[in-house]
Amino acid sequence: MPDEEIRPDPVEMNRSMLKNYDMPGKRTVLICPECGGPLWEIRRHNLISFQCHVGHTLSLESFLEEQAEEIELSLWKTLRTLKDRAEIFRQIAAERSQQDDSVAAQQLEMQAENALRRAELLRHALQVGELKPDPESLAPDQTPDLD
């Protein structure tokens, strides 16, 4: 076997290097919004921040903001998809109706209604919105109590 030497896969090598890389703080289940890597929680003087392997750093406040934006974006995206879905069901229902297949048409209309009902629930969720956290509650007072 000429030239069949086993070389380490650079990707694997990087992965194990990253695995062994000594990150400060405690690993979380959270994902870095910038690169999708895992986040470590870092606490300094009561302040919580997050950092990933490649060095993206976020304060707790900015992490929560990113998360809120992501939630809103995905809700809008799902709402739009449900409306598209209802439209497709309606179109096919109309075709079935013209072909005198009223049973299929009725079932498809029900599917359309179902998609629209779910879309309305999402619209309601988007209208309710979310309360912004008070920055004070995220970064508690660090001055020692002198009482």
Ligand SMILES: [Zn+2]
């Ligand atoms: Zn990152």
